[in-house]
Amino acid sequence: MLDALIPWYTTHARDLPWRAEDRTPWGVLVSEIMLQQTPVARVEPVWHAWVRRWPEPADLAKEEPGEAIRAWGRLGYPRRALRLHGAARAIVDEHDGRVPSSYEELIELPGIGDYTAAAVASFAFGHRHPVLDTNVRRVLARAVSGRRYPPNATTAAERRLAEELLPYDDAPTWSVAIMELGALVCTARAPRCRDCPLTETCAWRLAGSPEHDGPPRRGQAWAGTDRQVRGRLMAVLRDADGPVGKERLDAVWADGVQRERALDGLVADGLVEPLAQGYYRLPSGPA
């Protein structure tokens, strides 16, 4: 089933740098972390700058964590930068500076969960692991299960299906192909079924493209949340050369209770380092 995926991929794949012939495991790992919840177009320039500046895990491991956060720029979810820095240090300390190749070792690294461990093991090392990201889940929901969207949380049935479908011959190419189809054609909001190589056998199409049934899909509040305040605080610290006085942080949000809560949260998360005299900076410390 889904035999048309790889032929479609060979003619429609985007030319992305972390897929190039000369890709490195470190470059693949960096790309996968950056791509967590962040679109390709925003990742690409930051990825180039990152791997040029830190070509090996050891290069990043020597830096302060704050430098990683600053280089992360506006990709969002800056905890990922902190965890990537932590992963680089763990790779140096525990793996002789080389990105480990096994799923079991990869998933032990900070910021690497099931998806990213499977993706790096597959795309950097050619191993066979089901790569179950949001694109794959959506394509399988439609093409196989006849539903517009997959369940909110990944189910055992989805894992079983992904494992059953994954070929033993060149699993990584199959995985990147189904991901690419989800990203370019079988998109969430307005799928381009006319351009889809699976359209004639797609269970969702054959069922008449029914609307989503099941519990509503969870949205993410933004305006007025602590996340918005945290984002503003981090922007000030990122754009500053050195320590920042409290009064400059106080200027980003009027509600003092919420502002303090957000700042405390950033400190607790290790994203901000408090200094004496009411000054703050991006973290210099070990973690």
Next chain:
DNA sequence: AAGGCGTGGCT
């Protein structure tokens, strides 16, 4: 296991 966690483009 449900919710927190950034950012910006697209419809």
Next chain:
DNA sequence: TAGCCAAGCCT
């Protein structure tokens, strides 16, 4: 316009 959405992870 205001949501919706983007290669998730962690607790």
